[in-house]
Amino acid sequence: MRFIKLTIPLLLAFLFGLFGFGIQYVPAPWASDTKELIAHWSRIIGGVAALLGTYSLVHLHRARIRRRQEGWGYSIFFFVGLVLMLAAGAYNGGMWFLSRQVEQSVYDKLYDALYVSAGATMFSLLGFYIASAAVRTFRARSFEATLLLVAALIVMVGQVPVGNLISGYFPAVSNWLMGVPNVAAKRAIMLGVSLGALATSVRIIFGLERSYLGGGD
């Protein structure tokens, strides 16, 4: 059992990890073909896993309705949406689901009119959240927070046309803040992230890290 649950996955991780590392340095077409093949496999596995995800969703909302949990009424909308979109997708403007997707079918209309609009509504909340986060962040309670507040004000004023009218220094200082200290910090984080990603890869390839398999070290 240990062999199946631990040794084989670790061996596969080792072999595929080394192979994936190695073919990055091989420009021959077979290497790119193999990468493409592996990507196909991933997509197929992902497609099967999508069924599991759908099952999980159905199970979750069914349980909510059955147990009359708080907000269970919303779960009814999940089933309505699921059935409606499945039916519209299967109907496919009268061509049914074995044909290529028909443009501007009921499915497209539902997607554009309901789904996209609802998504845009959620996205628009971000504007309000940014304002509320900014208010909280820019409280000058410490030296660092004050520095942040000043820098943010300069950048904000420098980014709008009126900043240039007030003083030509605003856009210049704003550009300097964005182009020098900001980029330096970003690069420092990126360097750390790259080394961290490399270390994590080595840990997984050589079987040092096993928690992604479940169980202990």
Add this chain to the structure above:
Amino acid sequence: MTLRTQALKRAAMLACVALAFCAPHAASLIAEGSGPALTEGTSGPAAGTPIPAQGESAPAPEAVAIPAPSFLIAEPTPNDNGTHVTVRWPRLPADLEKQAAKAGWSYVVYISVDPSWRWFECGMTRTDGDLVMNPNVSPFYPYRFSDDTDHYFIVSPLNVPGITVHWLAAERQSLDWLQGSQAALQQCESLLADLRKKIAERKAFLDEAARYRPRWARLVNVDDKKTEVVAGYIRSSESTERAMGEAVAAGRDGVLDALARYLMLKALLRAEAENAIQSAGSTDLGDMERRLRNAGEAMPTEGATAERCDDYDRLNYARNMALILKAEKDAPAPDEKIGEEILYRLGDMLRDAHFPYDFAGAPAGDEAKEQPQDAAFEAALKGWHTALARFEREPAPEADKQWTDAQATLDRTESGRQAAIRNRLGARLGAADSSRPERDYVRIEAARLAPVVENCGKRLRDMERDDNRRPYCFRLGLVTPTGQRMKPFSLVATAAARPSAFDVSKLVNFIYALAFTAAVLLMVLYVRRHPDVFVRRIAGFEAVDEAIGRATEMGKPVVFVHGFNSVGDISGIASINILGRLARQVAAYDSDLLVVNNDPLVYSLSQEVVQEAYIEAGRPDAYNPDNVFMLASDQFPYVAAVAGIMSRRKPAANFFMGYFFAESLILAEAGAATGAIQIAGTDSFTQLPFFITTCDYTLMGEELYAASAYLSRNAKLLATLKAQDLGKTVLLAALPAGLVVSNMGLTWMQVVFTAYEKSF
């Protein structure tokens, strides 16, 4: 398009005619001399003849004596995937180089598939550095006389549009069409024979069945009710009958495909031939032969220009096309039309196969007549060729636009024509018996031509692959400041593109990766002997216990939110590692853990990891699979669902781990509104400010990857953090050192830290 029938004999004869005229064409170029005698081989010494300062018919450019190159080397481009060839030649002396650049001389490189064949201009550069982009020139890096870099450029066989639009290409393409149409015709015949055999087998089967089951043989005479009875009677043979029918249908499909291919290739060939003859300005074969002879005699002249060679090619091509058309016209007794004959025969056979009873004959004649779509297609094809020829002569914006318009028209008419062909085939085979129920006759699917197109695509890919494998020959020539091509240098270099086994340009990258891996493994060995590893305190991790303890005390759940990453992403794996550690602690504290997912694969893995963690903590009974669930795979539905869960369940602690996008702030704000302790970890530096603003603790960048090691306190994992620190130390030391070294004018450090640089 009227389709003329021809027997196999005639097809073979046509192929011979075409081949006979194409082969001598190549030979004639050698004999008549499109340039100087060529030296085969990779490279060789200069012929010793300085290049004349001006072309025969060119206006006198500034006289700059540019010597012939002492070598010309062509070789597979290193670090390449087998699609490029690099050509090199020596630099000119510095003063001469400047002089030539000032006067406006350029090099031009010619490419050919065979030294004895026609040479094509595949690249030219000017002294202003702009690549001359005419249809015969492939895009590659410019060579400049005044450039400081080495003299080389790269030719991609894949990107040589000149070959595909030139007369040589036209000739080869026409030959392909001719041979293709003949092959398709042969395939039609062969498939028809096969179909005939299958139909005969079917008939034999029916006859045999009729001996023992007479009612079956009289199937057509029974009414609907009796049909059912009879069908029950013959059920034992139903599968055999169906299999036989399917075999016949498959044979029919093959014939239709081959026929469609034949129709298309034939139309292309005919339009091409008529266009070539028209462009030659004469339809008289004798006149063409005379002009061709005169052009050939003019070819060996010293300094013959590429335009003159083009004239010769054009005439030769038109002559060959005219011969093909003449051979078609003179063929014995072309009294039957190929398309019609095959259609009729196919119709008869299908009728026999599918309607073994009286059959109303198909309407004759109308569908076989020339269709307006065919005429439109031919006109569009002709227009396209004309526009292309104009653009080749004078590459100007108007000509380019005209060519683009002609292309659009061609595309449009071709699709209309294909639809018409489909309709015609369908009408011929299906509409003949429209009074019968649909199930009784064969339906021609609308997508019947699709396999032809797919095969064409595959064939094109195969051709590209073959083109990349074949050796190409290169020569170097000069272009005068007025644009005249001089006679090329005599050196010929040959090379085929070859994929490299190792990309040396990534060597630095490879070495660093190996060095870092070695550092990690050495650190692991070191830690085995010295297990006391110091790792700096990370506040976010220290707060984990506090957050889980708080959740336990309050009797509220802990929510773990995955970022938008899959299991293939490092941040996804890191967040799953953290989840495993976290779940173990939650299980030990006997609290609830809700894990929300947006990726089905991460969801499956999370379930496994959490379950194992509970088992390991000795509380398998406490694991509730319903607490690990999938919410939505899209960004904002996921946000809405997570925010809803947070507002309803009021969790005591929220963990946001992984790579986040715009949803980070909405999630964290929704969590903050519930008063939960929030710990975030992300390697997305654009979202870090939002988490820092809204969460109590934030793991920044690499800390996300360190989490698993930090939480486990496993010495081997902590050793990898030490290796990371070592890497950072090297980088920290390299930054000021690089600053100093670069300011001293030394570039070696840039080279050492240039991880990846493609040479083209």
